[in-house]
Amino acid sequence: MTKKRYERPIIIKHISGLMNKFGSNPTASYKSDIDGVAVEKLVEKFGSPLFVISEKQLRQNQREAYRIFKTRYPKVQFAWSYKTNYLNAVCSVFHQENSWAEVVSEFEYEKARRLGIKGEHIIFNGPDKSREALLRAMKEKAKIHIDHFDELYTIIELTEAEKLKAKVAIRVNMDVGIYPMWDRFGFNFENGEAWQAIKRIIAAKNLELVGLHTHIGTYMMSAEAYRVAAINLGTLAKKIKNDFDKVIEYIDLGGGFASHNTLLGQYLPAEQVVPSIEQFADSISSGLFELSFTNEEMPTLILETGRALVDDAGFLISSVIANKRLSDGRRAVIIDAGVNLLFTSFWYKHKISPAQPNGSYTENTTIYGPLCMNIDCIQDSIALPALKVGEKIVIHYVGAYDMTQWMQFIAMRPNVVMVMENGSVELIRKAENIDYLMERERVPEKLLLKKK
Amino acid sequence: MADITIPKNLAVSDSGFLFLTSTGETFTLNEIGHFIFKQFQQNDSFETVKNKIAQEYEVDLNSLEKDLDDFIAQLKAYNLIETK
Numbered sequence: 430m431t432k433k434r435y436e437r438p439i440i441i442k443h444i445s446g447l448m449n450k451f452g453s454n455p456t457a458s459y460k461s462d463i464d465g466v467a468v469e470k471l472v473e474k475f476g477s478p479l480f481v482i483s484e485k486q487l488r489q490n491q492r493e494a495y496r497i498f499k500t501r502y503p504k505v506q507f508a509w510s511y512k513t514n515y516l517n518a519v520c521s522v523f524h525q526e527n528s529w530a531e532v533v534s535e536f537e538y539e540k541a542r543r544l545g546i547k548g549e550h551i552i553f554n555g556p557d558k559s560r561e562a563l564l565r566a567m568k569e570k571a572k573i574h575i576d577h578f579d580e581l582y583t584i585i586e587l588t589e590a591e592k593l594k595a596k597v598a599i600r601v602n603m604d605v606g607i608y609p610m611w612d613r614f615g616f617n618f619e620n621g622e623a624w625q626a627i628k629r630i631i632a633a634k635n636l637e638l639v640g641l642h643t644h645i646g647t648y649m650m651s652a653e654a655y656r657v658a659a660i661n662l663g664t665l666a667k668k669i670k671n672d673f674d675k676v677i678e679y680i681d682l683g684g685g686f687a688s689h690n691t692l693l694g695q696y697l698p699a700e701q702v703v704p705s706i707e708q709f710a711d712s713i714s715s716g717l718f719e720l721s722f723t724n725e726e727m728p729t730l731i732l733e734t735g736r737a738l739v740d741d742a743g744f745l746i747s748s749v750i751a752n753k754r755l756s757d758g759r760r761a762v763i764i765d766a767g768v769n770l771l772f773t774s775f776w777y778k779h780k781i782s783p784a785q786p787n788g789s790y791t792e793n794t795t796i797y798g799p800l801c802m803n804i805d806c807i808q809d810s811i812a813l814p815a816l817k818v819g820e821k822i823v824i825h826y827v828g829a830y831d832m833t834q835w836m837q838f839i840a841m842r843p844n845v846v847m848v849m850e851n852g853s854v855e856l857i858r859k860a861e862n863i864d865y866l867m868e869r870e871r872v873p874e875k876l877l878l879k880k881k
Numbered sequence: 882m883a884d885i886t887i888p889k890n891l892a893v894s895d896s897g898f899l900f901l902t903s904t905g906e907t908f909t910l911n912e913i914g915h916f917i918f919k920q921f922q923q924n925d926s927f928e929t930v931k932n933k934i935a936q937e938y939e940v941d942l943n944s945l946e947k948d949l950d951d952f953i954a955q956l957k958a959y960n961l962i963e964t965k
C-alpha cells in the first residue's frame with residue numbers, strides 16, 4: 430500500500446474583518462540564491478549566519494542614481510557615505526564608480542586614504558574633528574565641512590599658526606517641513622547663523638569657502654523637502670556671489686533618500702510609499718534651476734546618498750535553530766542571527782524569505798535571535814511557512830548600517846562575502862573568533878589564576 | 882483511554898470548518914488537521930492518533946511527534962481541546 434503525502438497539521442483562526450484563507454501568503458516566494466549562487470552553497474562554504482553583498486547590485490544602484498541625476502542636472506558628484514557601510518570592498522566598488530568619500534571620523538578618513546582616495550576627494554563631515562585631524566585635512570586639501578563656531582575658530586587659529594590654507598564648507602540646518610528638524614548639526618539657516626558663519630569665513634584670509642552642505646535627515650519620505658533645501662543653499666550661494674563676488678564650487682545635499690525597507694508601524698510596503706530616486710532628483714533639479722545660475726556660477730551638486738545605494742545589495746543568511754509555540758499559541762522561530770548583527774531591526778520590518786520551498790501554508794510567526802536576551806527579537810510578526818531546524822532564511826535589504834553598527838555581544842560577527850559580477854564569491858571580512866576578541870584584553874598580574 | 886477531550890460547545894463541519902459556539906470564533910483545519918480532530922472526537926488517545934497517521938501517511942515518527950505536539954499546543958491555546 431502506498432502511503433499518502435504528508436503535510437503537517439494546521440489550524441488557522443479566522444480574524445473578523447480580515448481576509449484570510451489558506452494559501453494567501455505574502456512570503457510564499459522563496460529566495461534560494463543570491464545572484465545565481467545557491468544559499469545552501471554559500472553556507473556550506475562560509476558558515477551561518479552570513480552577510481552577502483552583491484557587487485552587481487551595488488554598481489547598478491550607483492550607475493542608475495548617477496544617470497538619473499546627470500540627466501536632470503549637468504554637474505553631479507556622489508560621495509560615498511562611509512558610515513553607511515565602510516567595508517573596504519564596498520567602498521572600493523563605489524570609488525571605482527567614481528564616488529568620492531564622505532567621512533565623519535578620523536578612522537574613516539584614514540580608511541579612505543588607505544583605499545587610495547586623494548584628500549581633495551574627501552568630504553570631512555561631523556562634529557568631532559581633532560586638531561590633528563584638521564591639520565591633516567588641511568595639508569591634504571580635503572573639504573572640511575564645519576559643524577560649529579568652535580570648530581571654525583580652531584581652523585582659523587590653526588591656519589594662522591601653521592601657515593596653511595583650508596578648503597571649507599559649512600553644514601547648514603534648516604526647516605524643510607520635516608519633523609523632527611535636525612538642528613543639532615551645523616548652522617541654522619532661518620535665524621541668520623549660517624550667514625554669520627559665512628561672513629566670518631570670507632573674512633578669514635586663509636580659509637576658502639568652497640561649498641555649502643546640508644543633510645536634512647535620513648529615510649526621508651518627502652521629495653519636496655529636498656527642493657526646499659536646494660533652494661535655500663542655492664540662495665545662500667547667490668548671496669555670496671552678490672555680496673562678496675565669490676563663486677561657490679558645490680552644493681552638497683547630503684544623504685537621506687529612503688530605501689526599500691519598510692519602517693515598523695508603516696502599513697504599506699516601502700516600495701509603494703517612498704519616493705523614487707527620480708522623484709528626489711526631479712525635486713532637487715527643479716529647485717536648483719529656479720535659481721537660474723549662470724554657467725560659470727552653476728555649482729556642482731554633491732550627494733552623500735547612503736542607504737538608498739547599498740541597502741538592497743546586502744543580504745543576511747541565517748539558519749533555523751528551533752521552533753517554538755509561545756504561551757498564547759503564537760509560533761516562534763529561533764534563528765542564528767541576532768539583533769547584534771541586525772541593528773536595523775529596531776526600526777525596520779525586514780523582508781524575510783525562506784531559502785527553500787516550504788509549502789504554501791503560512792502562519793504568523795515571531796522571529797527571535799540566538800542571544801539569551803529578551804530584546805533579541807528580529808521580527809514580531811511575519812507570515813512564514815513551517816521551517817525545519819537547519820533550514821535557511823534570507824533577510825533582505827541589510828546593506829546599510831548593519832555592517833557598521835553591528836556589535837560583538839554574546840555572539841561574534843560572522844563572515845561577510847561578496848558575490849562578484851562574474852559569479853565568483855570572495856570573502857571580504859573574516860568572521861571574528863575568540864583570539865580576535867581577547868587580543869585587546871589585559872588581565873592584571875594579581876588576577877591571574879594560572880601563574881606564569 | 883482518551884487523554885484529550887474536546888469541549889462540548891464546539892462544532893466541526895465535514896469540510897474542516899470549526900466553530901466555537903461560546904465565543905463565536907471560527908477556524909479552518911487542513912486535511913490532516915481535520916483527520917486528527919476527528920480521531921480526538923472518537924476519543925482516540927494521542928498515541929493511537931499518532932500511529933494511525935504513521936500508517937496512512939509518508940512521514941517519519943520524530944517529525945510527526947514534533948508536529949503533533951505543536952498542533953496540540955496550538956489547539957490548547959485556542960481552547961479547542963483539553964488535555965489531562
Ligand SMILES: Cc1ncc(COP(=O)(O)O)c(C=O)c1O
Binds near residue numbers: 733
Ligand atoms: C552627513 C551625512 N551624510 C550622508 C548620510 C547618509 O544618509 P543615508 O544613508 O540616509 O542616505 C548621513 C547619515 O545619516 C549623514 O549624516
